[in-house]
Amino acid sequence: MTGLERFSINQMTVKQLSLPELADACAGLGIRNVGLWREPVRSYGLEATAALVRDAGLTVTTLCRGGFLTAVDPAQRAAALADNRRAVDEAAALGTDTLVLVSGGLPAGSRDLHGARERIADALAELGPYAERHGVRLAIEPLHPMYAADRCVVSTLAQALDLAERFPARQVGVTVDTYHIWWDDRAPGQIARAGAAGRIHTFQLADWTTPLPEGVLDGRGQIGDGAVDMREWRAYVETAGYTGPIEVELFNDGLWARDGREVLAETAARFVEHVME
Amino acid sequence: MTGLERFSINQMTVKQLSLPELADACAGLGIRNVGLWREPVRSYGLEATAALVRDAGLTVTTLCRGGFLTAVDPAQRAAALADNRRAVDEAAALGTDTLVLVSGGLPAGSRDLHGARERIADALAELGPYAERHGVRLAIEPLHPMYAADRCVVSTLAQALDLAERFPARQVGVTVDTYHIWWDDRAPGQIARAGAAGRIHTFQLADWTTPLPEGVLDGRGQIGDGAVDMREWRAYVETAGYTGPIEVELFNDGLWARDGREVLAETAARFVEHVME
Numbered sequence: 282m283t284g285l286e287r288f289s290i291n292q293m294t295v296k297q298l299s300l301p302e303l304a305d306a307c308a309g310l311g312i313r314n315v316g317l318w319r320e321p322v323r324s325y326g327l328e329a330t331a332a333l334v335r336d337a338g339l340t341v342t343t344l345c346r347g348g349f350l351t352a353v354d355p356a357q358r359a360a361a362l363a364d365n366r367r368a369v370d371e372a373a374a375l376g377t378d379t380l381v382l383v384s385g386g387l388p389a390g391s392r393d394l395h396g397a398r399e400r401i402a403d404a405l406a407e408l409g410p411y412a413e414r415h416g417v418r419l420a421i422e423p424l425h426p427m428y429a430a431d432r433c434v435v436s437t438l439a440q441a442l443d444l445a446e447r448f449p450a451r452q453v454g455v456t457v458d459t460y461h462i463w464w465d466d467r468a469p470g471q472i473a474r475a476g477a478a479g480r481i482h483t484f485q486l487a488d489w490t491t492p493l494p495e496g497v498l499d500g501r502g503q504i505g506d507g508a509v510d511m512r513e514w515r516a517y518v519e520t521a522g523y524t525g526p527i528e529v530e531l532f533n534d535g536l537w538a539r540d541g542r543e544v545l546a547e548t549a550a551r552f553v554e555h556v557m558e
Numbered sequence: 559m560t561g562l563e564r565f566s567i568n569q570m571t572v573k574q575l576s577l578p579e580l581a582d583a584c585a586g587l588g589i590r591n592v593g594l595w596r597e598p599v600r601s602y603g604l605e606a607t608a609a610l611v612r613d614a615g616l617t618v619t620t621l622c623r624g625g626f627l628t629a630v631d632p633a634q635r636a637a638a639l640a641d642n643r644r645a646v647d648e649a650a651a652l653g654t655d656t657l658v659l660v661s662g663g664l665p666a667g668s669r670d671l672h673g674a675r676e677r678i679a680d681a682l683a684e685l686g687p688y689a690e691r692h693g694v695r696l697a698i699e700p701l702h703p704m705y706a707a708d709r710c711v712v713s714t715l716a717q718a719l720d721l722a723e724r725f726p727a728r729q730v731g732v733t734v735d736t737y738h739i740w741w742d743d744r745a746p747g748q749i750a751r752a753g754a755a756g757r758i759h760t761f762q763l764a765d766w767t768t769p770l771p772e773g774v775l776d777g778r779g780q781i782g783d784g785a786v787d788m789r790e791w792r793a794y795v796e797t798a799g800y801t802g803p804i805e806v807e808l809f810n811d812g813l814w815a816r817d818g819r820e821v822l823a824e825t826a827a828r829f830v831e832h833v834m835e
Contacts, residue, residue, distance in 0.1 A: 392787040394741070427704040429741035430785040431768045436741050464671070464706035464713050491708045495772040508707040510669040 282311055284553035289314030289342040291485065291530035292321060294548060298541035300325045304337040306542045310549055316343040316485075316528045319371060331375050341377035342526040343420070343456075343483050344368065350404035351385035351397040351434060358404070361385075365408050373415040379482050380412065381420050381456050386431040397434040402444055409452035420482035421445055422456035427497055438462055438471035445480055454480035457518055458530070460487035460501050463509045469517045476521020484518050485528045486511060486556065499532045504551040511556045527556060559588055561830035566591030566619040568762070568807035569598060571825060575818035577602045581614040583819045587826050593620040593762075593805045596648060608652050618654040619803040620697070620733075620760050621645065627681035628662035628674040628711060635681070638662075642685050650692040656759050657689065658697050658733050663708040674711040679721055686729035697759035698722055699733035702741075704774055715739055715748035722757055731757035734795055735807070737764035737778050740786045746794045753798020761795050762805045763788060763833065776809045781828040788833045804833060 290303075290312055298306060300321065307315065315334065322330045322344075334341055347368035352358050365382075372380045384401045387394065405419065412419050421441040424433035435441050438455060445453040455475050462468040475481045488509050490502030504511060515527065529548050536544050567580075567589055575583060577598065584592065592611065599607045599621075611618055624645035629635050642659075649657045661678045664671065682696065689696050698718040701710035712718050715732060722730040732752050739745040752758045765786045767779030781788060792804065806825050813821050 387785055392785055392790075394743070425704065426702065426741040427770065427774070430766055437743075440743060464703040466671070466714075466717060489707055492773045493704065493770070496769040497704070497774060508664055508669055513669075 282549055282553060284557040285311055285549055286313070287525070287527050288312060288549060288552050289316055289526040289528040290545060290548065291316035291345070291528050292318050293345070294529055294531040294536065295541040295545050296321070297537055298545070300330055300333055302541065304333055304339060306545050307339060308337060310546060312545075312549060313338070314340045314342045314526045314528070316345060316530060317341055317375060317377075318345045319368060322371065322375070327371055327374050334375065340526070341375045342528055343379045343381050344372040344375060344377050346381040346383050346422075347419070348382035349385040350401045351388060353388050353391070353400070358400075362404060362407055365404070366411055369408070369412045369415050369417045372417045378416060378418055379420050380417050381422050381483065383422055383424060384433045384435045386429070386434060394429065394434050398440065398444065401435065402447055405444065405448055405453055409448045413452045418451060418482050419453045420456040421453065422458060423461055425461040437465060438468050438475065442471060442475055442480065446478070450479045454482035456483050456485060457481055458485040458487065459509045459511065459514050460489060463489055463514070472517045472521050476518065476523055481518055481521060481523040483528060484523055484525065485530045487529070487531050494534065499534045501531045501533050503531060503533065503536065504529060504548065505555040515556055527552070559826055559830060561834040562588055562826055563590070564802070564804050565589060565826060565829050566593055566803040566805040567822060567825065568593035568620075568622070568805050569595050570622070571806055571808040571813065572818040572822050573598070574814055575822070577607055577610055579818065581610055581616060583822050584616060585614060587823060589822070589826060590615070591617045591619045591803045591805070593622060593807060594618055594652060594654075595622045596645060599648065599652070604648055604651050611652065617803070618652045619805055620656045620658050621649040621652060621654050623658045623660050623699075624696070625659035626662040627678045628665060630665050630668070630677070635677075639681060639684055642681070643688055646685070646689045646692050646694045649694045655693060655695055656697050657694050658699050658760065660699055660701060661710045661712045663706070663711060671706070671711050675717065675721065678712065679724055682721065682725055682730055686725045690729045695728060695759050696730045697733040698730065699735060700738055702738040714742060715745050715752065719748060719752055719757065723755070727756045731759035733760050733762060734758055735762040735764065736786045736788065736791050737766060740766055740791070749794045749798050753795065753800055758795055758798060758800040760805060761800055761802065762807045764806070764808050771811065776811045778808045778810055780808060780810065780813065781806060781825065782832040792833055804829070
């Protein structure tokens with residue numbers, strides 16, 4: 282299939298495939314890039330995964346994910362920082378320069394969004410230099426505001442950039458993911474802001490479909506099925522200077538119930554049709 | 559119960575109560591204000607409802623709701639405008655000066671948020687003067703971004719004010735509802751903007767609780783159960799000059815399954831505890 286040079290398949294989109302199955306399916310379709318997740322990588326083995334993708338000629342575009350940096354309790358904070366340093370190490374071992382960060386929600390019983398965001402900044406001050414020493418950039422991912430309480434208090438690109446800009450771009454930037462920002466009329470301007478500073482560390486796609494499922498985690502739509510104009514968002518990041526991989530990351534019970542190779546082929550075709558053509 | 563002078567119970571919070579039951583329960587608790595919805599008012603009869611609330615000494619703080627103004631099809635647009643003029647008439651008949659507007663989502667197959675927002679502005683240009691002639695103000699309600707596709711393309715107070723400010727404040731203002739804006743770090747500044755222009759036409763409360771239910775419509779939390787600091791938001795609107803009624807509007811399957819009078823008493827007590835004290 283042509284038009285896939287910049288396509289990257291995030292492993293979660295086809296989590297029913299093992300890593301060797303994913304590598305094999307990518308080879309069959311001419312897919313050169315993958316985004317990986319820490320849990321399946323650990324299950325298969327970090328070194329084994331690194332060898333597998335290297336032998337398959339695959340580029341690892343991102344590792345998902347670090348973060349969850351909003352705890353108040355000192356022991357929990359120390360554990361989170363240690364876990365994020367391990368995530369940096371894993372990213373480096375896999376040969377990717379980008380670690381996606383999901384910042385974390387409000388601690389139980391807290392109503393202090395501002396304080397939680399400041400604790401993220403404190404954590405980044407420790408993690409940024411560590412990541413830089415390992416050749417890894419941290420990519421703060423604003424998550425849709427519907428996750429603000431329980432998953433990520435960073436809800437907009439503007440908030441993510443307000444945090445990132447306290448640090449050098451080689452340490453901290455942002456993840457631009459259509460699923461989380463498509464509704465935001467300020468997002469195009471924030472993409473320009475991010476691009477001008479070299480802070481678009483990864484660009485991810487998912488479509489917005491309704492009704493949302495209970496818990497709102499696993500309803501990310503296949504490209505082309507929903508409300509997001511993919512070409513428009515691609516144009517925003519490209520105008521801002523981003524020419525890197527474009528990762529499709531879908532959490533979708535319907536896709537997960539199907540044959541993974543079929544879903545991968547469909548996703549690649551949708552990418553060509555709705556993003557690149 | 560003291561501390562209820564500014565409390566208004568939105569009828570949807572206790573939709574299991576008939577209008578006479580609601581009026582009776584309000585009298586028993588010393589509640590002076592209600593927010594009404596068009597459908598139950600129509601079922602009971604517009605004139606009968608107006609007489610009921612008048613005889614009970616209740617003030618109708620808002621009528622919910624007009625809106626759904628994003629259709630492209632001319633016949634659908636004409637029908638929506640006609641329905642909104644009827645909603646204005648109903649508000650006037652009930653003696654309330656505020657009609658809440660939920661703007662509408664994307665038309666089927668559309669991905670054009672900007673165009674949809676412009677069609678809302680076009681409709682307001684027709685409806686604003688009509689409302690003013692009837693002594694009614696339109697209150698654009700930004701809904702949480704999770705409703706942007708299927709219910710309301712106006713997702714932030716800033717967007718709502720961008721629309722409202724094209725018209726006189728006596729015609730068009732905004733609804734400030736904690737459920738929809740609590741995550742937004744720009745919202746306090748936008749409340750100040752709205753207050754300075756006399757455009758806070760109503761202030762509504764619901765708490766944010768997770769996990770969200772399927773469809774994300776009926777998961778609005780009881781005051782005090784969730785992530786929203788109610789006193790903080792009350793301070794924002796009061797600092798901005800708003801001293802009017804504070805309406806509690808909950809859509810919650812759990813509350814609807816309980817005895818309505820018990821839920822009303824609980825809601826009034828939560829209001830005093832978490833908002834006023």
